[in-house]
Structure formats: structure tokens, C-alpha cells
Amino acid sequence: MRLLSLLFLLGLATLSFAVRSQWAQQGRATHEALITIRFALTQQNLDVLERTLLDISDTTSKNYGKWKTAEEVTELVAPAREISERVASFLERQGATKVENFRDMVKVTAPVSWIEETLHTNLFFFQHKTRTSKVIIRADGGYKIPAEIAEHVDFVAGLFEFPSIKNARTQVGAGVDGYIVPYVIFDLYGIPTTFPVHPNSSICLVEFQDDQSYNKDDLKKFAKENEITETVVSHTVGPYSGSSADTESTLDVQYGGAIALNTTVWFWTVEDWMYDFATDFLNTKNPPLVVSMSWGWPEPEQCQVGNCTGDETSLEYVVRTNVEFQKIGAIGTTLLAASGDQGAPGDSDPECNSKKKPLSSIFPGASPWVLSVGATMLSNMTTEDADPSAEPPICKSWTCSTSTTELVCTIPQALITTGGGFSDYSLQPSYQNAAVAAYFKSGVPLPPQTDFNASNRGFPDVSALGHNYLIALSGDFEQVDGTSASTPVFAAIIAHLNSYRLNNGKPPLAFAVPLIYQAFASDPTIFNDITTGDNKCTEDCCSKFGYEATKGWDPVTGVGTPVFSKLLAFVQTLP
Incomplete structure (x- = not known):
């Protein structure tokens, strides 16, 4: 997943809503400066939405694949039209610069002076202490929703988020047994390099917290050295700057694009966080069919004491954003999220010394409404002889891996440890009940029962290689690791499965998590079972707490890594 920091640790991009130590307050924001905030309106029929999504994503249901329109899902959960109009009209009368009514969310752009007066708050400029060019406007203190609309508003997003910027970790020319390039991935998982891509199949690489840089010259170099078609990003949403490429965006675009072959590629940048992205996505015409999010942060720390005020809490933020994720799944899009790069202790206990919470969750990676992806690595043992004539030019300069044995990706052998565990907030969905029950009956050693909730959603669902990737960055190649x-x-693999369905006149896979477990139940060999390793280590320490890989699903690598031909064969049986 993404870790935004100046030390590269390519994994998970992480952020903290409350940690302000990296930011210096620079004084009151100028009154005329414009910012955008979102009023989350109270929704209805949430039980109907969940029931409907689980039905149309169940491969055994007569309604499988009957995805809804954005208008249908919004109409289902939004408050009465007169309520959203009342809220929007009030904000307009108060003098907001721009008011957009999306039925269950009202988006407002207004000057600092208006927001301070309307919400009874104070806004300040904050400058990042090391990336001094990064300046944001945030509130310091509480806010108050006007009494005229308070009963209809759950919370206001966009006032208190403080990103904790850490970069993904990389190494240049590290001494490893073999590197991962697209050629290795295609060969290991059996993905045909001539797969017939449908023109409407699409993949979207999403970056958060104003992370917006990949370089097109690097894409050319990556394609040339790997003898693949150069990835062309045909849709860009949000700011883009290729002048100073960063590791996260570069990795996403180079590997998401390469493995997806000629699939239509979107690049989407979001200044803020998940709720903001989800609400904008739902109001985009003809959105992409697959979304990859290599970002996350512990569920209970989405909004910590000191920055969330009034009624807003981390639980509320997660619950509300999960509703938006359900809506996205219902309209025909597959969401994928990384499971984390700090093992089971996670970013809640990176130094392995917490007695209160030694195990961590992640959001959105622990959401029941995303396909959660962990990471594996190849053993150092060469298990097959490579055909030099088949290798791309990059393998002449960098030794490409020829191993076919996957293990849990873990420190110290790797730069990261794959995350996994159980959600703090979300109950275990029915689609994974059998797989998780089998894990608990397997006899594998477990952490103390008081440290995790066995009745909640287990993650990840699946895994793929996450160690020793080579990316082209600023004219050179670097090694990167992570669930990023x-x-x-894995998102690219879903895009290929979508191409098959679209080529045969069928709808896309959309909310594909139940499908994964139903495929696993029908034939466990559809996935390579990872049974060696654990996720007890963070980048700083190894804890006595964590989870061990075992036969079948586990909270380390999920059901395993894909055998593409078998997964495709299962999808070919679906209506």
C-alpha cells in the first residue's frame, strides 16, 4: 500500500487525518481563498442497498450481473428530494460561491470567510515541514453546522484532514536473487500477452493526498526495455504534473498499464481522501470499470480526537464511505485496495510495543466492499531455467527472477511485510464465512483472542507479487516493494476478465469479492495457496503478535495468488 514519505518504502500509501507534527501552522488563511467542502446528508434504505448488492454479485443468483445505474442507487439511498434541495438552497442563500446538489451530498466551494462564518470555525494555512511547496488550508478547532440544516447533515468533509506524507521505499541496484518485471508476472500467473482486450474494458489508478506525478518519458523507457506496448493514459482526472515523478504513481501506471495490455487506462488524483473520491466517482459519466487504490490507514485513526469534532468520528467516516463503496460496486465497478505494508501490527503499532492494540486494521483495505490485495515474494531458489531468447532487454542488465515458488512477503527478506487481519468496524460478510471458519478450524497458531475480532471482516482476499519490482524512474531503474x-x-487481471465478458456480450464483474470466494469454494486450485510465512514484522520490529499462513484462506495472503487460466475458466461459466 502506499506510504507517503521521503524515505522510499514502496508499499502502501498511508496518511493520517490527525497527525499534525509534519505540518506547521502559518497563520490565518486569507479570507478570499477558495476551498471545497462536502455536506454528507443523512441517507436511507441502506439495508436495501446492501441486500441488493449482495444479490446481484452472487454468481448463483438469477439477478447476477444486473448492475444498477448511478441514478438508481442514489435515488435509493438519498433523502427526500425536498431535503437536499432545502440544504442546497440554504447554502446558496448564505452566499456560497458554488453549490452542487448530488442528492445525498452537497458539494460547496466558497471563500474562507464564508466557511468561517457559516460553520463557526477558524481556518489556517498549514505548510509541510519538509515539502515546503505543499500548503493546505485546514480548520483548527471545532465547527458547527447551522441549525437550519443540522438535522439533515451527518458531517462536513474537507476541514480537518492532515496527510502524513511518507514515500514508498525503494532501493537502487539492490543485491537480490531476481527482479520482477512484466515478463515474470505474465509467466508466473499464466496471463496471455495476446489476450483480446475489449475497447470498453478499463482500469483506473487512483492517487490520494495530491500525489500526482508519473513521467511519460519513464513510460517510454519502461516499455522499450520490457518490449511491451507503451502505456497510454487516455483519461486524467484531477491535477497531473509529470515534471517530478514519484514512486507511487510511477509504479501504478507502469505495472497496472503493462499487465492490463491495451486496456483503457485512467489516472485519477484526489487532493483529499476516500469519501471525496467516492462521491466524485459516483457523479462521473461512464466511469472506469476497475479501480486500484494502493492507499490506506488504520480504521480507528481515520479521524482522531483533536481533529474530528461535533458528531464526526472515525467509525462514522468509515461507515459512510463504505456506503459509497457499495454504490460504486452496484453500478458496475470493481474496487481493489491494498492490505498494508506494516504486517499485522500495522500503522497502529509500528514499533511493536502497544499493549492496548498490538494488531492493526486498514481502511479501505479492510472494507467488505473492496477486493483487498496482499503481497507475496518469490523464493531465492531457481526452479526453472529461463529461455534467454524470450527475456526482454531489461533482463540482460538486471537479473530477472526465474523462481516459481511464492512465500509471504515479509521483512527482513523484503522491504515490507504484507498487511492482514480483521476489521475493527465491519462485520464479517457472508461471502467469506466458510473460508474464515476453515481458517479458525485449521489449528494454526493465533494471536490472543482479545487482540482481534474474529467475527469481523477478514482481509486480504487475494494476493500477488509485491517484492523486487523494477520501475523506470527519472531515467533509471529502481527496485520497489509493497502491496502498492x-x-x-490484480486490478489488471480483473480488467482482462472484464474483457472476456464484454467480448461475449456480458456485463463486467463489478463487485467481484463474492465471486473470488465462490471460485475458491468451487476449486481451490484456481489460486496458488501460500502456506509459508507470517505477517508479524513491521519495518522497525518483529512482534510476537501476528498471523501465520496456512492451507486455504488466511489473514496474510487471502486465498492466494491467481492461476489466470483457471480463474478465467470459472468466469466463463457465469451468466
């Missing part, structure tokens, strides 16, 4: 690598790769 495995997530776009």
Missing part, C-alpha cells in the same frame, strides 16, 4: 505493486497487478 500487487494491487494494480
Whole structure:
């Protein structure tokens, strides 16, 4: 997943809503400066939405694949039209610069002076202490929703988020047994390099917290050295700057694009966080069919004490954003999210010394409404002889891996440890009940029962390689690790499965998590079972707490990594 920091640790991009130590307050924001905030309106019929999504995503249901329109799902959950109009009209009368009514969310762009007066808050400029060019406007203190609309508003997003910027970790010319390039991934998982891509199949690489840089010259170099078609990003949403490429965006675009072959590629940048992205996505015409999000942060820390005020809490933020994820799944899009790069202790306990919470969750990676992706690595043992004539030019300069044995991706052998565990907030969905029950009956050693909730959603669902990737960055090649690598790769595989269905006149897979477990139940060999390793280590320490890989699903690598031909064969049986 993404870790935004100046030390590269390519994994998970992480952020913190409350940690302000990286930011210096620079004084009151100028009154005329414009910012955008979102009023989340109270929704209805949420039980109907969940029931409907689980039905149309169940491969055994007569309604399988009957995805809804964005208008249908919004109409289902939005408050009465007169309520959203009342809220929007009030904000317009108060003098907001721009008011957009999306029925269950009202988006407002207004000057600082208006927001301070309307919400009874104070806004300040904050400058990042190391990336001094990064300046944001945030509130310091509480806010109050006007009494005229308070009963209809759950919370206001966009006032208190403080990103904790850390970069993905990389190494240049590291001494490893073999590197991962697209050629290795195609060969390991049996993905045909001539797969017939449908013109409407699409993949979207999403970057958060104003991370917006990949370089097109690097894409050319990557394609040339790997003897693949150069990835062309045909849709860009949000700011883009290729002048100073960063590791996260570069990895996503190079590997998501390469493994997806000629699939239509979107690049989407979001200044803020998940709720903001989800609500904008739902109001985009003809959105992409597959979304890869290599970002996350512990569920209970989405909004910490000191920055969330009034009624807004981390639980509320997660619950509300999960509703938006359900809506996205219902309209025909597959969401994938990384499971984390700090093992089971996670970013809640990176130094392995917490007695209160030694195990961590992740959001959105622990959401029941995304396909959660963990990471594996190849053993150092060469298990087959490579055909030099088949290798791309990059393998002449960098030794490409020829191993076919996958293990849990873990420190110290790797730069990261794959995340996994159980959600703090979300109940275990029915689609994974059998797989998780089998894990608990397997006899594998478990952490203390008081440290995790066995009745909640287990993650990840699946995995893919996440160690020793080579990316072209600023004219050279660097090694990167993380679930930031495995997530776009699995997203590309979903895009290929969508191409098959679209080529045969069928709808896309959309909310594909139940499908994964139904495929696993029908034939476990559809996935390579990862049974060696654990996720007890963070980048700083190894804990006595964590989970061990075992036969079948586990909260380390999920059901395993894909055998593409078998997964495709299962999809070919679906209506």
C-alpha cells in the first residue's frame, strides 16, 4: 500500500487525518481563498442497498450481473428530494460561491470567510515541514453546522484532514536473487500477452493526498526495455504534473498499464481522501470499470480526537464511505485496495510495543466492499531455467527472477511485510464465512483472542507479487516493494476478465469479492495457496503478535495468488 514519505518504502500509501507534527501552522488563511467542502446528508434504505448488492454479485443468483445505474442507487439511498434541495438552497442563500446538489451530498466551494462564518470555525494555512511547496488550508478547532440544516447533515468533509506524507521505499541496484518485471508476472500467473482486450474494458489508478506525478518519458523507457506496448493514459482526472515523478504513481501506471495490455487506462488524483473520491466517482459519466487504490490507514485513526469534532468520528467516516463503496460496486465497478505494508501490527503499532492494540486494521483495505490485495515474494531458489531468447532487454542488465515458488512477503527478506487481519468496524460478510471458519478450524497458531475480532471482516482476499519490482524512474531503474505493486497487478487481471465478458456480450464483474470466494469454494486450485510465512514484522520490529499462513484462506495472503487460466475458466461459466 502506499506510504507517503521521503524515505522510499514502496508499499502502501498511508496518511493520517490527525497527525499534525509534519505540518506547521502559518497563520490565518486569507479570507478570499477558495476551498471545497462536502455536506454528507443523512441517507436511507441502506439495508436495501446492501441486500441488493449482495444479490446481484452472487454468481448463483438469477439477478447476477444486473448492475444498477448511478441514478438508481442514489435515488435509493438519498433523502427526500425536498431535503437536499432545502440544504442546497440554504447554502446558496448564505452566499456560497458554488453549490452542487448530488442528492445525498452537497458539494460547496466558497471563500474562507464564508466557511468561517457559516460553520463557526477558524481556518489556517498549514505548510509541510519538509515539502515546503505543499500548503493546505485546514480548520483548527471545532465547527458547527447551522441549525437550519443540522438535522439533515451527518458531517462536513474537507476541514480537518492532515496527510502524513511518507514515500514508498525503494532501493537502487539492490543485491537480490531476481527482479520482477512484466515478463515474470505474465509467466508466473499464466496471463496471455495476446489476450483480446475489449475497447470498453478499463482500469483506473487512483492517487490520494495530491500525489500526482508519473513521467511519460519513464513510460517510454519502461516499455522499450520490457518490449511491451507503451502505456497510454487516455483519461486524467484531477491535477497531473509529470515534471517530478514519484514512486507511487510511477509504479501504478507502469505495472497496472503493462499487465492490463491495451486496456483503457485512467489516472485519477484526489487532493483529499476516500469519501471525496467516492462521491466524485459516483457523479462521473461512464466511469472506469476497475479501480486500484494502493492507499490506506488504520480504521480507528481515520479521524482522531483533536481533529474530528461535533458528531464526526472515525467509525462514522468509515461507515459512510463504505456506503459509497457499495454504490460504486452496484453500478458496475470493481474496487481493489491494498492490505498494508506494516504486517499485522500495522500503522497502529509500528514499533511493536502497544499493549492496548498490538494488531492493526486498514481502511479501505479492510472494507467488505473492496477486493483487498496482499503481497507475496518469490523464493531465492531457481526452479526453472529461463529461455534467454524470450527475456526482454531489461533482463540482460538486471537479473530477472526465474523462481516459481511464492512465500509471504515479509521483512527482513523484503522491504515490507504484507498487511492482514480483521476489521475493527465491519462485520464479517457472508461471502467469506466458510473460508474464515476453515481458517479458525485449521489449528494454526493465533494471536490472543482479545487482540482481534474474529467475527469481523477478514482481509486480504487475494494476493500477488509485491517484492523486487523494477520501475523506470527519472531515467533509471529502481527496485520497489509493497502491496502498492500487487494491487494494480490484480486490478489488471480483473480488467482482462472484464474483457472476456464484454467480448461475449456480458456485463463486467463489478463487485467481484463474492465471486473470488465462490471460485475458491468451487476449486481451490484456481489460486496458488501460500502456506509459508507470517505477517508479524513491521519495518522497525518483529512482534510476537501476528498471523501465520496456512492451507486455504488466511489473514496474510487471502486465498492466494491467481492461476489466470483457471480463474478465467470459472468466469466463463457465469451468466
